[in-house]
Amino acid sequence: MPPDPSAGTEVTDTEVTDTEVTDTELTETVARPSPIRPPDLRPEGTAPPGSGSATPAGSGAVGPPQDQPWTRWVVRPIVIYLVSRAITWATLAVTTPFTHKSILQEVDRWDSRWFLRAAIEGWPRHLPHHAGHVAGSTIAFFPLFPLAIRWLSHVPGLTPLAAGIILTTVSGLVAMIGVWALARRYADGPSADRATLLVALFPGSFVLSMVYSEGFALAFLAFGILALLQRRWLLAGLLGLLASATTPVALAFEVSCLWCAYREVADHRNWRAVVAPVLAPMGFVGYQVWIWRHTGNLNAWRLTERGGWKSYPSLVYALHTVAVVVRDPIATNMTDKLLFICTILVVVAAVVAVRSSMPAPMLLYGLSAAVLGMISAPIGLRPRFVFLAFPLIVAVGVRVRGRAYGALAVVSAVLLIGITAFEVSSWRIFP
Secondary structure (H helix, E strand, O other): OOOOHHHOOOOOOOOOOOOOOOOOOOOOOOOOOOOOOOOEOOOOOOOOOOOOOOOOOOOOOOOOOOOOOHHHHHHHHHHHHHHHHHHHHHHHHHHHHHHOOOHHHHHOOOHHHHHHHHHHHOOOOOOOEEOOEEOOOHHHOOOHHHHHHHHHOOOOOOOHHHHHHHHHHHHHHHHHHHHHHHHHHHOOHHHHHHHHHHHHHOHHHHHHHOOOOHHHHHHHHHHHHHHHHOOOHHHHHHHHHHHHOOOHHHHHHHHHHHHHHHHHHHHHOOHHHHHHHHHOOHHHHHHHHHHHHHHOOOOHHHHHHHHHHOOEEOOOHHHHHHHHHHHOOOOOOHHHHHHHHHHHHHHHHHHHHHOOOOEHHHHHHHHHHHHHHHOEEOOOOOHHHHHHOHHHHHHHHHHOOHHHHHHHHHHHHHHHHHHHHHHHHOOOOOO
């Protein structure tokens, strides 16, 4: 129980005074934090004591201090993002003499072509087959991003490719603002800067300079988690819906929504929180229902993933990849080595995140997204899927400081340059 102010109880150095009791909050005495704290299991996302970044849930604050104008904290992630994009676009410019293609032609590769095809041609009414098996088609690509490209390309003078580049670039910028605000929920400003820079420089972020849906997904997910921390259940559910209409990885957000709804109902009998987990997966469900009616096949998406990309869920795929590389590291191919390295990095980052004071909704999403990547054979934890599990990267950025962080940021930037150059000039590794 907290000390009773009316009784004149003296507040010591290791205590803080109680706050005003509201209908949905309990007063508590906060002890001085130990060097290593368990993760914050409250959906409010209260920051560690003494950090100066705590904001009451439902107050409308995004995380930064209330006394600062929004322009001061929005500019920081914008500058960080622009620096990272300058690196990738400069890399694309340097590789053009070697690829004998323009920058726009370099961008139009891999899944970029599929998203553009979906934007231009739509989705087939019947499952295409090749050699007796279901062939790859736009059915494997969720609709929100391609439809946005189609709508924007109606602007005079904008081609679908140009529209896709604009949408990816802008959504990536919005995503970094959300990432910074999330980090600021439980850490100070410099820590949020470090975390955002590490996310922006992460090798998997090269997709933000192509026509990929990761920018859309990260923007919806980052602000969706912020909405959960602020107990804006309807907004969180709607953002989750948009995210799950963009990529199936966004289903990991459902875990965060369920956790918050459970805590709200159990602690405060607030059944309004249930709207978030109800709405969040509806983008995924809606696409499955629509493609079923469109093609007449209930399993159209799953069959296309399995037939066109040989993709299927496997609980042991990550362990199999690690075992293959450990057993014969020389004979394994580049893809197996890449998946091995990413898997090890994710495990380390997950440990750092669990040992941090990261709010539970943010932590649960990061861990769930990483697990979805691990069990997706043969895709696995490629850099861009690790990128989608961005809270784990944030945890590392907040934790590492000084020279160690400088070295980490430099290595990440070098790897970003390398993977960008490799993916636009080679077809050897599916990004």
